[in-house]
Amino acid sequence: MNGSTLDYLNVVAPYLADELISPRARAYLRTIARNLPCYPIGGLECRLSGEDDRVDLLAYVPRGPIEIPANAREHPVWKSLEEFGREWSDPDSLLSKKVGNLSLEFDLDREPSRILIPGIFLALDRESFFADDGWTKLLDRWPFDSLFPAIDPSLLESNLQRCIRELPRTAWIAHLGTLLSRPARSLRIVIKDIPPDDVPDYLVRIGWSDRERGTGELVSALSRWLDRVTLALDVGETIAPAIGLECRIETPPSQDSRWSEFLDYLVVRGICTPAKQKALLAWPGITRKTDRPDLWPESLRLGDLFAGPNALSFFYRNIYHLKITYQPARPLTAKAYLEFGHRWLDRRWLERATAIANSSPEEGTAIDPASYRQQVLQYYERFTPIILKNIGRTYQAGLLIDEADQRLFERTNVYCASRAGIRPGDRVLDAGCGVCGPSIDIARSIEGVTIDAITLSPLQARSARQFIEESGLSDRIRVHVGDFHELPFEGETFDRVIFLEAAGYSYAPDRLYREVYRVLRPGGWLYLKEPFIKEATLSTLEQKELAEFNRVYVCRAVRASEAVIAIAAAGFEEISSYNSSDVIGAVTARSAMFEEREGKRVLTEFGQYHYRNARCLPIVFGEITARKPFRDSSVT
Incomplete structure (x- = not known):
């Protein structure tokens, strides 16, 4: 230069x-x-x-x-x-x-x-x-x-x-x-x-x-x-x-x-x-x-x-x-x-983020954190037993595209760990951990990894601790109950923070990523695998189906570009965003909606609440990685 x-x-x-x-x-x-x-x-x-x-x-x-x-x-x-x-x-x-x-x-x-x-x-x-x-x-x-x-x-x-x-x-x-x-x-x-x-x-x-x-x-x-x-x-x-x-x-x-x-x-x-x-x-x-x-x-x-x-x-x-x-x-x-x-930033991302920040409550952007937390908590307290019965210990819609693989959930979790760059000996935060199916798979596959997992649901935490104990991993995975916007950890604690279809439950993404930045060590990485809204302008029908998707799953899906803006504003660098639709799809997740009963294909208990015959749901699976700068002023 x-x-x-x-x-x-x-x-x-x-x-x-x-x-x-x-x-x-x-x-x-x-x-x-x-x-x-x-x-x-x-x-x-x-x-x-x-x-x-x-x-x-x-x-x-x-x-x-x-x-x-x-x-x-x-x-x-x-x-x-x-x-x-x-x-x-x-x-x-x-x-x-x-x-x-x-x-x-x-x-x-x-x-x-x-x-x-x-x-x-x-x-x-x-x-x-x-x-x-x-x-x-x-x-x-x-x-x-x-x-x-x-x-x-x-x-x-x-x-x-x-x-x-x-x-x-x-x-x-x-x-x-x-x-x-x-x-x-x-x-x-x-x-x-x-x-x-x-x-x-x-x-x-x-x-x-x-x-x-x-x-x-x-x-x-x-x-x-x-x-x-x-x-x-x-x-x-x-x-x-x-x-x-x-x-x-x-x-x-x-x-x-x-x-x-x-x-x-x-x-x-x-x-x-x-x-x-x-x-x-x-x-x-x-x-x-x-x-x-x-x-x-x-x-x-x-x-x-x-x-x-x-x-x-x-x-x-x-x-x-x-x-x-x-x-x-x-x-x-x-x-x-x-x-x-x-720095350089994409002006379109900034304009979109500004529009979101300035939009009126009638457009659905205003939210009361306490009320929303209660909605999410009630959803998971109600549906966790049903999810365990109809889906299993990994509750993710996006899985590797390979229906024939009997270990698909495990393979997807290990894939995400690899994409997150998790290495032997790393300390990892699994934010929005569910019942710790992913944490257990990651700990089994990568030697010496220790994981702190946090969920809003006490019921999920109890189930997670039981599964962790059964897996013999109690010394390597610890479960916490709390809001991931207010993490109960000292600053610079983790080498990696991962969100596996969990960041969509954020009521304040800017605050969330500042909190993640705080607990990451310099040089540490953030990884998201999420269902994002497609970047193009949505049709009326797409907007309607997206609103129903958010209502049913009690989530707040965003565009990947909006997440990138919030992540960059928190101070992260080396931010990369990927459309993963060629390797991750929802076919297996949709199959959990149905079962064969007396020769008939009927809705499962999970499907009775979640199934919608969506024609043009504007959701794509994507990944984002970002690094906390590895610099620190240490001179006198």
Whole structure:
């Protein structure tokens, strides 16, 4: 990609208020951005206290050959990065398998030097940390001697191994990095999935000292508003006295009052000014090409032309997280990590989503969540025994097109697991699990998979637990009763979340996919296999048959394009939508409507309620996959 990081920065800079960045810091930022290649995603670190006007720059580097600043090609740090990029690009390499993301950090506390020296941070793969010794092999390759010449490497490695050894069971090292531009060299580690209550004891076990014992109180206070608290440590010959608490709220400020409440708390504590609080909350948003054509990067013009008239080209601005730095006997400090980048979306999807959002209640889009939940619950409490009798443990209309296969339900479930990319050792959420027929088939077919399954129906949950126990899988499948819009799990818990003809029961898809995004780990995947409404305009008869379909099954079918819009709005990337009608059909499901009785073909108990002689039902089977970005701002 031609151009520089400054091209992207120019588009979002007008939304960076003077309260967050001084004229001097803004000038430094422009200087350094002008000398960097055009990385597709960037970030800014803004200090929130009144006296500190420093702003540092982050660059998220895509997998592949790493573009080097022209004046730094011979510098040893950049040469090492260039070599890293070549190996990282090789799909068979250790780096490719263990490193999900690379980010660079540039300090701007002084006028930038001619050659920019970055901090280097690797986002590591959680599965590798727990499943094999690949993570340890990666550590063995870290060039301690060259990166930390003034540190005894044996002490550094000893402290690092102790940090790993003393981790609580669920916690793991998610990021590894070093700030090469700073005089005090150490290894930064970022620990995820550490229970907040375990943080103080863990710090004691690794030899970190806090005579004031303020960490427990601070973590407890912060946790009231947060979806996740992540621990950042600097490891050298000792554990550095300053620790970072990365504070994450998954939903944006415009949709979640916790942001204002959390920032109010920081203002009261004196670590954020009211002016910076206001400026920070004003940062999130989007900028379209039509908003600022004068600032639009030349490097995007060809892409915009290629994408065509239906593509919406825009820059987005997010608050990724805030970090509180705690050091005994020192005042607390806080920084905000602001993210920006460019995307394209299909304008037709956006227009359709807008039309749906703006449609009147008479058109059937308004819904009371409590009332709808009760309808769905009553449906499954009534029909689960009948479904088990007439269909079985997998309640899906769309099955692989092969009527002769006696194991068709199992084959379909295993097919979906494969399409979802479920791997040995993954932790999976089966959202809308029914009686866990699919979960049982998946657990049997893929070694080491653990599954949390959630259903709204207590009757389904009781049946599911019985079937799981009979299958000998009680240690690998856990059943929960609840609404999948309000999942009872910590953030970043799952490697995969699957909906097997269940997302159509969502009364608020935007909220549903934000919740799924919250519980997925970075790099984790969402998979849907659903009956979608066909994309074309519906005839009057098609609309009538669709309304009857939704009424009978108490569902709310949507178009695949509408689901994609909601999924993209939640923050997912790498979204793919497939029409699966060539491999998945409803022939077998329709056969469950009838049975032979006394030589006659009659409706089953299930068919007596569900059968409709539909002539043009506008339903097609489709699949959607989407990935939660495997990036996380972890630098200081």
